[in-house]
Amino acid sequence: MEKMGQYPHRRWNPLRKSWVLVSPHRTQRPWQGEVGQKAAPAEVAYDPQCYLCPGNQRAGGAANPAYEGIFSFINDYSALLPDSPSVMEPLASPLLVAEPARGLCKVLCFHPNHSLTLARMTHPEIRRVVDAWTQEYTELACLDWIEYVQIFENRGAMMGASNPHPHCQIWATGFVPDEPAAETQAQREHLAGTGHCLLCGYLAAEQREQAAEGRIIFENEHFAALVPWWATWPFEVMVVSRRHLGALPELNQEEREALADALKRMTTRFDNLFQTSFPYTMGFHQSPTDSEAHPEWHFHAHFYPPLLRSATVRKFMVGFEMLGMPQRDITPETAAERLRACPEEHR
Numbered sequence: 264m265e266k267m268g269q270y271p272h273r274r275w276n277p278l279r280k281s282w283v284l285v286s287p288h289r290t291q292r293p294w295q296g297e298v299g300q301k302a303a304p305a306e307v308a309y310d311p312q313c314y315l316c317p318g319n320q321r322a323g324g325a326a327n328p329a330y331e332g333i334f335s336f337i338n339d340y341s342a343l344l345p346d347s348p349s350v351m352e353p354l355a356s357p358l359l360v361a362e363p364a365r366g367l368c369k370v371l372c373f374h375p376n377h378s379l380t381l382a383r384m385t386h387p388e389i390r391r392v393v394d395a396w397t398q399e400y401t402e403l404a405c406l407d408w409i410e411y412v413q414i415f416e417n418r419g420a421m422m423g424a425s426n427p428h429p430h431c432q433i434w435a436t437g438f439v440p441d442e443p444a445a446e447t448q449a450q451r452e453h454l455a456g457t458g459h460c461l462l463c464g465y466l467a468a469e470q471r472e473q474a475a476e477g478r479i480i481f482e483n484e485h486f487a488a489l490v491p492w493w494a495t496w497p498f499e500v501m502v503v504s505r506r507h508l509g510a511l512p513e514l515n516q517e518e519r520e521a522l523a524d525a526l527k528r529m530t531t532r533f534d535n536l537f538q539t540s541f542p543y544t545m546g547f548h549q550s551p552t553d554s555e556a557h558p559e560w561h562f563h564a565h566f567y568p569p570l571l572r573s574a575t576v577r578k579f580m581v582g583f584e585m586l587g588m589p590q591r592d593i594t595p596e597t598a599a600e601r602l603r604a605c606p607e608e609h610r
């Protein structure tokens with residue numbers, strides 16, 4: 264029996280019927296995020312102080328190789344550990360519910376150049392990142408205790424990125440976290456009730472509505488980028504595959520190219536919207552890697568950007584949003600129209 268206060272675990276919230284992940288060991292995490300307001304890209308290609316630049320020493324003591332393409336490693340300050348104890352001390356009430364949480368947290372550097380962002384990388388460079396994401400997902404999915412692989416990028420200090428170096432994180436968990444668990448449930452119920460995929464149907468509806476309403480920003484041969492009907496953040500975007508498939512390894516070579524194209528075009532439009540290095544959290548939702556089949560799952564990416572009116576005026580989800588429900592001012596149709604008007608060449 265181990266003391267709960269020392270190891271990652273998740274606690275059950277019986278009011279919300281949801282879990283919260285607690286990582287008490289993760290207190291020494293270094294902070295190299297910007298403290299100022301406006302999100303500007305880093306100006307130097309190599310920063311001797313950056314713990315993600317090639318050849319540099321990380322805060323945990325390890326040194327990065329002089330990498331030239333993509334570089335991934337286990338996060339020195341992982342929120343989850345593979346060897347958390349499997350049994351915990353008994354709790355005093357059936358309302359105090361917790362369970363051990365195991366996982367692996369990795370960092371994946373997109374590029375050795377400290378000053379780049381996805382929007383400023385070339386198409387072949389982003390394609391290499393797509394290949395690396397696919398490989399990481401495949402490798403982590405092979406571990407029998409991993410049930411979900413969450414790939415995500417926090418871009419910009421406003422979104423809590425602790426370092427401007429172009430990178431993402433990959434948290435692979437021994438459980439399916441609440442957001443993909445809720446989407447699994449919804450997609451499963453829709454498939455069972457209608458015999459059709461929820462997101463295939465949704466994308467078809469958006470394509471039919473496009474002339475009248477216009478929430479699609481652009482499409483290429485294999486992906487569509489749109490502001491969802493139910494968007495909560497002002498410029499929230501989903502990138503949805505046009506073919507029904509559940510996860511990165513199911514993309515063929517052409518679709519990988521198309522995903523790189525969609526990501527470059529979307530991030531460039533975002534940067535051009537307020538002439539800033541646009542902050543966001545972006546991540547993929549895909550099939551859980553538990554032992555079940557997931558015919559219901561439709562691969563997509565979410566972009567959750569915080570900006571509302573300019574490079575410095577952001578939307579806060581506070582007050583009624585915290586206590587009541589999300590609220591937005593500009594309509595998703597207006598947001599899509601403004602993103603459609605942005606050029607795909609970096610200004």
Ligand SMILES: [Zn+2]
Nearest residue numbers: 313316377428
């Ligand atoms: Zn760097």
Ligand SMILES: [Zn+2]
Nearest residue numbers: 460463507561
């Ligand atoms: Zn589908």
Ligand SMILES: [Zn+2]
Nearest residue numbers: 446548563565
């Ligand atoms: Zn999703």
